[in-house]
Amino acid sequence: MQVVSIINHKGGVGKTTLTANLGAGLAARGKRVLLLDLDSQASLTVSFFTPPEWAAELLPARTIKHWFDGLDTGGALQSPAGLISTPRRVREKLARSTGRLDLIAAHRDLSDVDTTLAAQLMHDEAGFTLLHNRLRVALQHEAFSGYDIALIDCAPNFGLVARNAVAASDLLLIPTKPDYLSTNGIDSLGLKIAEFVEEFNVRCAEDERISRPPAAVVFTMVQLHNDEPIEAQRSVMSRVAAGGVMPLSTTIRDSKAVYGPAPEYGVPVILGGTGRAQTRELREFVSEVSSHLDGAAGMAA
Template identity: 70%
Template sequence: MKVVSVINHKGGVGKTTLTANVGAGLAARGKRVLMLDLDSQASLTISFFTQSEWASELLPTRTIKHWYDGIGTPDAMRSPAPLITKPRRVLELLSHTGGYLDLIAAHRDLADVDTALAADLRGQPQLYVDLHSRLRDGLAHAALSEYDVVLIDCAPNFGLIAKNAVAASNLLLIPTKPDYLSTSGIDSLGMKIRAFVDEYNEHRNGSGGQISRPPAAVIFTMVQNLDGKPIETQRSVISRIEARGVPTFETTIRDSKSVYGPAPEHGVPVILGGTGRAQTRELRELVSEVSDQLDRTAA
C-alpha cells in the first residue's frame, strides 16, 4: 500500500479537487483507494456525501476525529478501519472497473483536536513518537491491507495532524497556483517537512522505525490557458519553479469554476462525471503521471 498526502499550508489552491479526482481516477483504473479527510473544513467529505448525510450518518460516530480522540484511552482503536464509509454515487460508476473508492470523513472540530494534541505534547514530551506515529501505525494495520493507495487531504497548516500525514506518507503532492504568493510558500513547506523528519528521527534515537523525507512534487492548479498553454504570466512562474530544480508534474490543471464548482453537489468528481471534456482529459493525464510516480516510489 502507498500513502500519498496532498499538502500545502496555503489554502485556495485546489487541494481537495485534486485529491478527489486523483482518487477517483486511480479507482477507475482498478485500484482500491482509501481517501482520508484531515481538514476540519471537510471539503473532501462533502464532495462525496451531502451535508445532511455527513451530519446524520458520519459526524456522530464515524470521523477521523473519533479515532484521534481515543489516544491514550483503553478504548483506543488501533486501526481506523471501523470508520470507513462508501460513497454510493461513486461506487455505482466504478462497479465495472474492479476498483473502488472509500472514505474516512473529517469532523468540524479536527482543528481543536490538533490543538489539544499539541498541548498534550508540551506537557508530556516523551509522547512525541507516539503522537506523531499515530496515523503511520494505524494505516499499517492489517485491517487496511486490502487498499492499494491511501490519499490524504491535509488541512492548510502544518500542525501535529499534518505531521502525522507526512510521517505516514510515501509521496507528497503539492498543489500550487502559478502565482507569486502561492509559490512563495513551497520552500517554506519543504523546510518545515525536512525539520520535522529530522526531529522525528532524533526522538527515535536509533531505536528503529526512523522515516525518510517523502519525495514531493508540485502540481500546478487553477491554471489559465490560452491556445492550449498557460498564459504568459503563469508560464513565467512555472518556468522559475522548474529552473530552481523543484520536481513538478508535466500536466497542469486548468481553472474552470463552471466545471469543478458544481461537482461536489452531485457527489461525483469531474474525472468520472462526463462533463468538461478538456478537464477530464488533463485529469486522466495527471492520474497517469501520479500512477507512474507511485510505481517508482518505495513502499
C-alpha cells in the same frame, strides 16, 4: 499500501479537488483507494456525501477524529475499520471497475485534535515520536490491508495532524496556483517538512526513522491562452521548475464552470462526464502520479 498526502499550508489551491479526482481516477483503474479527510472544513467528505448524510451518518461516530480520540481514551476503539464509509454515488459510477473508493470522514472539530496533540507534546516532549507517528501506525493496521493506496487531504496548516500525514507518506503532492505569492509559500513548506523529518529522526529510535517523502508540485488553476499557460504564469512555473521541488509535467487548467458544481453531485469531474479537456488532463495527472508511485514501490522492493 502506499500513502500520498495532498498538502499545502495555503487554502483554496485545489487540494481537495485534486484528492477527489485522483482517488476516483485510481479507483476507475482498478485500485482500491482509501481517502482520509483531515480538514475540519470537510470539503472532501461533502464532495462525496451530502451534508445531511455527513451530519446524520458520519459525524456521530465515523470520522477520523473518533479514531484520534479513541487513542486518548485508552483504545476504546479497537479497529479503525468501523470508521470507513463508501460513498454511494461514486460506487454506482465505479460499478464496472474492480477498484473501490472509500473514505474516512472529517469532523468539524478536527482542529481540536491538533490542539490536544500539541498540549500533550508540551507535557511530554519524550512522546514526540509517538505523537507524530499515530497516523503512520494506524495505517499499518490490518483493517487497511485491502487497500492499494491511501490519499490524505490535509488542512491548510502544518500542525501536528499534518505532520502525522507527512510521517505516514510515501509521496507528497503540493497543489499550487502559478502566481508569485502561492509559489513563494512552497519553499517555506519544503523547509518545514525537511526540519520536521530531521527532528523526528533525531528523536526517534533508530529503527523508526523515516525518510523525507519525495514531493511534487502540481500547478492548478492554470489559465490557458491558445492552449498555453498565459505568460505571467509561465514565467512563475519555470522559476519553480528551476528551484528545489519538482513540478509534475501535467498541469490542471482553471475551469470554474466544470470544477465548481461537481462536489454537489458527489462525483468528481474525472468520472462525471463533463469537460472533455479537463477529464483528459486529469487522466494524465493520474497516470503521472501512478508512475511516480510505481517508481517508489520499485525502489522499496
